[in-house]
Amino acid sequence: MIRSSPSIPIPRTVPLLPLQNKVLLPGVVTRLQISRRDSLSLFEKILRTYDSRELNKCIIGAFPIHIPPSDASSNNNDKKSSKSGRTQGELISPGPSPVYPNVGMGTGKSSGTGNPGDSSGQLAISNRDTLNPSHIHPTGCAARLVRLERTVGGFLVVLEGLVRLRLNRVTSQHPYFEVDVSPMPDKPVDKSDIELQDQIVALRSTSKEFVALLQSLKLPAPVLTQLQKFLESVGVIPGQVVDLLMSTIESTVDEKIAILDAVDLKERITKAVELLTRQIHVLKISQKVHDNVEGKLNKKQREFYLRQQMAAIKEELGEKDGAEEDEMTVIENRLNAANLPSDVQKAADREMKRLKKMQPASSEYSVIRNYLDWLSDLPWSKSSEDILDVERARKQLNDDHHGLEKVKRRILEYLAVTKLQQLKGDVKGPILCLVGPPGVGKTSLGRSIAMAMGRKFHRISLGGVWDESEIRGHRRTYVGALPGLVIHGLKKVEVNNPVILLDEIDKIGSRGHHGDPSAAFLEVLDPEQNSTFTDHYLNVPFDLSKILFIATANSIDTIPAPLLDRMELITLPGYTYAEKLAIATNHLLPKQIRQHGLSEEDIQVTEDALLKVATGFTRESGVRQLEREIGAIVRAKAVQYAEIQEQHTTTDVVAVVDSKAKEDPNVSKPKEYQPLVTLADVEDILGQDKYINEVTERLAVPGVVTGMAYNDVGGGILFIEVSQMPGKGHLQLTGSLGDVIKESAHIALSWVKSHGYEVGLTTSPGQNVMEKADVHIHMPSGATPKDGPSAGIAMVCALVSMFSNQIVPTTTAMTGEFTLRGLVMPVGGIKEKVIAAHRAGIRKIIMPLRNQKDVTSDVPVNVRDEIEFVYASTVWEVLREAFEGRVMVRGTGVTTSGIDSRM
Ligand SMILES: Nc1ncnc2c1ncn2[C@@H]1O[C@H](COP(=O)(O)OP(=O)(O)OP(=O)(O)O)[C@@H](O)[C@H]1O
Numbered sequence: 067m068i069r070s071s072p073s074i075p076i077p078r079t080v081p082l083l084p085l086q087n088k089v090l091l092p093g094v095v096t097r098l099q100i101s102r103r104d105s106l107s108l109f110e111k112i113l114r115t116y117d118s119r120e121l122n123k124c125i126i127g128a129f130p131i132h133i134p135p136s137d138a139s140s141n142n143n144d145k146k147s148s149k150s151g152r153t154q155g156e157l158i159s160p161g162p163s164p165v166y167p168n169v170g171m172g173t174g175k176s177s178g179t180g181n182p183g184d185s186s187g188q189l190a191i192s193n194r195d196t197l198n199p200s201h202i203h204p205t206g207c208a209a210r211l212v213r214l215e216r217t218v219g220g221f222l223v224v225l226e227g228l229v230r231l232r233l234n235r236v237t238s239q240h241p242y243f244e245v246d247v248s249p250m251p252d253k254p255v256d257k258s259d260i261e262l263q264d265q266i267v268a269l270r271s272t273s274k275e276f277v278a279l280l281q282s283l284k285l286p287a288p289v290l291t292q293l294q295k296f297l298e299s300v301g302v303i304p305g306q307v308v309d310l311l312m313s314t315i316e317s318t319v320d321e322k323i324a325i326l327d328a329v330d331l332k333e334r335i336t337k338a339v340e341l342l343t344r345q346i347h348v349l350k351i352s353q354k355v356h357d358n359v360e361g362k363l364n365k366k367q368r369e370f371y372l373r374q375q376m377a378a379i380k381e382e383l384g385e386k387d388g389a390e391e392d393e394m395t396v397i398e399n400r401l402n403a404a405n406l407p408s409d410v411q412k413a414a415d416r417e418m419k420r421l422k423k424m425q426p427a428s429s430e431y432s433v434i435r436n437y438l439d440w441l442s443d444l445p446w447s448k449s450s451e452d453i454l455d456v457e458r459a460r461k462q463l464n465d466d467h468h469g470l471e472k473v474k475r476r477i478l479e480y481l482a483v484t485k486l487q488q489l490k491g492d493v494k495g496p497i498l499c500l501v502g503p504p505g506v507g508k509t510s511l512g513r514s515i516a517m518a519m520g521r522k523f524h525r526i527s528l529g530g531v532w533d534e535s536e537i538r539g540h541r542r543t544y545v546g547a548l549p550g551l552v553i554h555g556l557k558k559v560e561v562n563n564p565v566i567l568l569d570e571i572d573k574i575g576s577r578g579h580h581g582d583p584s585a586a587f588l589e590v591l592d593p594e595q596n597s598t599f600t601d602h603y604l605n606v607p608f609d610l611s612k613i614l615f616i617a618t619a620n621s622i623d624t625i626p627a628p629l630l631d632r633m634e635l636i637t638l639p640g641y642t643y644a645e646k647l648a649i650a651t652n653h654l655l656p657k658q659i660r661q662h663g664l665s666e667e668d669i670q671v672t673e674d675a676l677l678k679v680a681t682g683f684t685r686e687s688g689v690r691q692l693e694r695e696i697g698a699i700v701r702a703k704a705v706q707y708a709e710i711q712e713q714h715t716t717t718d719v720v721a722v723v724d725s726k727a728k729e730d731p732n733v734s735k736p737k738e739y740q741p742l743v744t745l746a747d748v749e750d751i752l753g754q755d756k757y758i759n760e761v762t763e764r765l766a767v768p769g770v771v772t773g774m775a776y777n778d779v780g781g782g783i784l785f786i787e788v789s790q791m792p793g794k795g796h797l798q799l800t801g802s803l804g805d806v807i808k809e810s811a812h813i814a815l816s817w818v819k820s821h822g823y824e825v826g827l828t829t830s831p832g833q834n835v836m837e838k839a840d841v842h843i844h845m846p847s848g849a850t851p852k853d854g855p856s857a858g859i860a861m862v863c864a865l866v867s868m869f870s871n872q873i874v875p876t877t878t879a880m881t882g883e884f885t886l887r888g889l890v891m892p893v894g895g896i897k898e899k900v901i902a903a904h905r906a907g908i909r910k911i912i913m914p915l916r917n918q919k920d921v922t923s924d925v926p927v928n929v930r931d932e933i934e935f936v937y938a939s940t941v942w943e944v945l946r947e948a949f950e951g952r953v954m955v956r957g958t959g960v961t962t963s964g965i966d967s968r969m
Contacts, residue, residue: 074228076208080127081108082236082243083209083225084197089322090128090207091309092227100221104197107241109214109221121211127231127247129206130323131197197243199236205327206231208249227309230329250329252305265335270300272342273311279349305331308338315345394422397435400442407446410606414441437542440549440604444556449563449612453520454485462518467507468649469641473500476636477515484614497591499571499617499630502638503898505688508618509569511638515616516565524555524566529573534581537590539603549603552590552610563612571629572619584626591615591632621777639897640687640781642929643905646680647673654693658700669703671696671743678748682755685905687781687898695752699743702751710739766876769868771948773845773860774881774903774911775852776895781902783879785846786857786864793840801845804853811843813886814861817941818869821888825945826954827869835869856893858884859912862941863948872952879903880912880948888941892916897924904929912947915939 083098083105090096100109112124208231213224234246256262277293300307312325321341328334401414417434424431459481463474480498500508509525516523531537531551540547548554555566574584589595590610598607617633619625641649655676659669679699684691743751769788775781799811815836822828822835843861845852859882867874881899883891892914900921903911913921915937921930936947945955 074125074208074210076125076229076231076247076249079237079244079246080125080208080231081111082202082206082245083108083126083128084131084202084243085128086131086133087319089130089319089326090209090225090227091313091322091326092207092229093306093309094313095212095224095226096313098223098225099217100223104242106220109223111242112211112214121214124211125228126209126211126225127206127233127245128209128225128227129231129233129245130203130319130326131201132203133197133201199239199243202233202236202243202245203323203326204233205250205323205329206233206247207326208247230326252303252331255302255304255331262332262335265332265339266301266304268339269304269308269335269342270297272339272346273297273300273307276311276315276342276346276349279346279353282353304335308334311342312338315341316348317341317345393426393435397421397438397442401438404442404444405447406441410441410446413606414438417441433542437603440553440557441606444553444604444608445560445562446608448561450521450561452563453518454481456482456485459515459518463511463514466514466517466653467511468652469645470507470511470638473511473636473638477511481515481519496634497593497615497617497632499619499622499625499633499635500638501619501622501635503620503640503687505686505690505693506638506640507688508638509567512565512567512569512616512618515614519565519614521614522559522561522564524559524564525569526551526555526566527569528583529570530575531583532575534583534586535602537583537586539601541602542605547603549601550586552599553601553604553608556608556613562609563614565614565616568615568617570619571617572621572624584629587629588632591617591629637897639924640901640905641689642901642926643677643680644928645926646684646689646692647677649689650676650680650692650696654689654696655700658693658697661697662700662704664700664704664707668707668739668741669700669743670741671699672745674745675743675748678745679752681905682748682757683752685757685782687902699748699751703741703743707739766873768871768873769864770876771860771864771867771874772876772879772908773857774879774899775854775856776898776902781895781898781900783903783906783908784852784857786860787844787846788841788861788864788868789844790836790839790841790868792838794838795834795836796840798840798842799844800842801847802849802851803845804851806855807845807853807857810855810858810884811861813884814858814865815841817862817884817886817888818865822869824955825866825870827866841865841868854893855883855891856881858882859890859938859941859944863944866945866953867949870949870953872949874948875910875950877908878910878912878948879908880944882912882914882917882938882944884941890914890938890940890944896920900925900933901929904933908933910934910936910947912936912938912944 084102085098088096088098100106108126112121116124208228209225210228211223212226213222215222230250231247232250234248236243236245238244255266274297277290277297280293281290296310297307308325312322321337324337325334325341328337398418401411401418406414417438421431421434421438424434456478460474460478463477467474477498480496500511502508512525513523535550537550537552539550539553549557552566555564556562568587571587574587589599593611596610596613599610600607622630622635651673655669655671656666659666676696679695680692683695686692771786773784773786775784797811797815799808803811818825818827819835822833823831827835843864845857860880862884863874863880866872881893881896883893885891896913896917897920900911909932911933913935916939918935918937921935936943938944938947942955945953
């Protein structure tokens with residue numbers, strides 16, 4: 067950087083910064099990478115002493131040094147110093163010319179000019195090269211500290227040269243050298259000195275020619291203007307102009323040292339004109355070569371070549387920070403490395419061009435910079451190698467998950483098909499959607515699939531995503547715009563073929579003020595369209611077709627139909643207690659033991675105890691709560707284990723100190739750790755059962771019937787309670803009931819009223835059971851909303867039970883839609899309902915005949931074996947089975963065959 071510093075007072079004694087292969091001239095700013103031990107101590111001290119805002123008050127003496135090769139390895143300082151006749155404290159008078167031989171000093175090479183990377187190696191003398199006073203050149207330069215930064219190996223220092231210094235004597239050598247100096251400022255120009263005036267004229271014309279040549283090299287205009295302006299003052303401060311020019315032209319270290327030594331202006335200008343003339347000559351030749359080559363370079367190469375030159379010159383002039391200039395090169399290199407498709411490359415080039423014209427401080431600059439960062443960070447053409455080995459995948463799935471046979475089979479089919487498609491080079495598989503209650507392993511299955519295929523895994527949680535732009539990104543016109551979740555995921559995994567799990571796709575918000583996020587997924591998930599998915603932010607297409615999308619959902623009810631249509635559903639039902647026990651033993655317990663820093667020998671849980679945890683402390687379709695409870699047990703055991711170990715250590719210490727302690731029966735011996743967790747331990751650790759078996763604990767009373775329910779979080783049982791009170795035949799319904807379930811209640815009541823006589827509730831056919839009574843139907847768990855038609859037959863039974871004062875056993879549950887004509891219609895969710903009912907202790911289930919196939923195909927055998935299934939197609943059959951003959955059924959109303967024919 068060109069600076070004309072106000073005269074700054076130079077202290078008499080300054081710390082010495084030894085420079086090898088580098089010369090600092092007054093008025094020049096330079097960067098140095100510091101790694102010498104003594105210099106490190108110097109800057110450590112400076113950091114300790116100076117406040118960061120006052121660093122520029124610190125003045126250092128930057129002196130060239132030369133350690134002869136023979137001295138570098140030996141530390142025979144005395145010998146050397148006596149040879150040169152200089153010892154510490156001795157006065158040195160500066161010689162008229164440098165005393166440096168060229169050996170080993172990069173002769174003929176620039177010491178930094180024209181190479182922006184040079185600064186890092188400027189102080190390249192190793193720590194073993196011990197410095198002694200005879201190595202220090204007698205002329206140096208006072209330097210002001212402009213910047214001081216810690217780096218990995220030492221410090222990065224920016225120095226500004228101020229004035230020439232003469233070295234008087236070395237005052238101290240440890241931990242760094244300190245020297246007594248005298249400043250040697252340039253004398254003012256003597257206008258009457260004709261010889262000097264002539265020299266200045268010569269200098270002006272040579273330097274003008276030099277700048278003109280630089281101009282033809284297409285140096286950036288601001289740099290040239292600055293240089294030209296500075297040259298105008300050649301008549302006033304010729305010394306400074308020379309110093310500056312010398313730092314911009316190619317010259318050897320010796321030549322630079324000669325300039326440093328030339329305190330006399332005339333001598334300095336003569337040397338400078340000589341060097342400038344040589345540089346002009348070199349430039350002319352290189353211009354010729356350049357012109358020849360230029361014709362052969364393509365546009366990009368030429369730009370690159372010019373930019374490199376510009377960077378070098380700017381760096382040397384200090385016009386711009388090197389780092390700033392580097393930024394462009396870094397971005398370009400990264401874009402080149404990203405291997406962009408041609409249309410994306412075009413967009414990148416366009417933006418790059420705009421960026422170069424901008425001021426780094428402008429806000430638009432950072433917007434474009436960000437955009438280019440995104441382009442270069444995305445895996446446009448980087449894929450991971452697929453492992454499509456069906457056997458390996460089967461093992462992986464079996465190792466990670468117990469049961470789920472149907473699901474695993476479907477996944478393996480999928481992998482096999484993908485493998486075959488890949489062989490043909492056409493991969494367009496369906497999108498899998500795993501549907502099931504929470505905690506049944508949907509997310510972890512997704513992860514296993516990725517591992518089985520050897521692909522990277524990324525999960526996008528869609529719960530509460532209300533804004534389309536969260537999927538598709540914001541347009542760049544918005545402040546703080548960013549790409550959407552899919553592109554974010556790709557940047558994170560760094561490959562374009564990961565497994566992306568779209569978690570909770572059913573919780574995605576529907577159409578609102580900010581577009582419809584599910585609509586954005588229509589494009590993402592469509593294998594025909596997603597090869598040209600365009601994120602709003604990127605505004606260029608990205609090929610998503612290599613990604614394997616897997617969605618998960620608790621229920622399909624809230625997934626928009628077009629989205630559902632693009633996916634293949636795989637249902638994961640809830641687990642039975644037997645399955646939960648196996649999952650707990652083989653997966654959850656070992657996992658928790660590992661996570662708590664214990665080993666499997668430290669904790670063993672009996673089967674009874676685990677079953678107790680599952681039945682008494684969880685009531686869920688999945689195993690998440692079970693995992694938490696097992697975690698609580700493992701934690702309690704871990705505390706015990708740690709405490710007993712501590713006791714052992716303390717007792718050992720006591721025993722050593724006092725050996726009598728062992729013999730004394732009153733001294734309590736440490737307890738032994740017991741790794742086995744039994745049923746009793748579970749009660750100790752987890753406390754009272756959280757759940758009791760509702761069915762077996764519940765007393766059978768008339769008017770109460772067990773129904774079966776199914777919702778997002780799995781199946782369950784629910785009770786229907788009916789009571790009557792004096793009134794005028796009104797029906798009251800409570801328990802957060804939806805419209806459909808309310809209608810079922812009305813239908814059931816109407817049927818019971820119209821068939822009172824046939825069911826034995828009245829003594830004559832025309833009599834109304836509710837003549838003087840009101841009926842109240844309630845479904846407990848009032849806070850849980852309930853809806854759907856499947857409680858129809860349970861309501862009929864509850865009404866009949868109440869009016870007839872007969873009970874339906876609590877271990878009998880029923881589900882089925884009911885029509886006014888007494889028909890029993892099929893319902894959904896049979897598998898989940900049956901599994902949940904089995905968990906709740908139900909032993910007999912009445913359900914529609916047309917649901918029989920669901921039981922045989924979906925319900926696990928061990929559950930089927932423990933439950934008696936009764937299939938009914940009319941309400942008469944339901945009543946007969948529910949009351950086990952305790953209610954008089956006078957007629958069937960219609961024959962079974964008649965009903966069948968009407969169905
Ligand atoms: N069959 C199984 N075998 C082994 N571990 C299982 C099984 N099913 C579930 N798990 C474990 O249960 C835990 C919860 O599973 P996961 O998070 O995958 O549930 P999820 O179905 O995705 O739930 P949600 O719908 O709430 O996201 C995980 O630690 C998982 O490993």
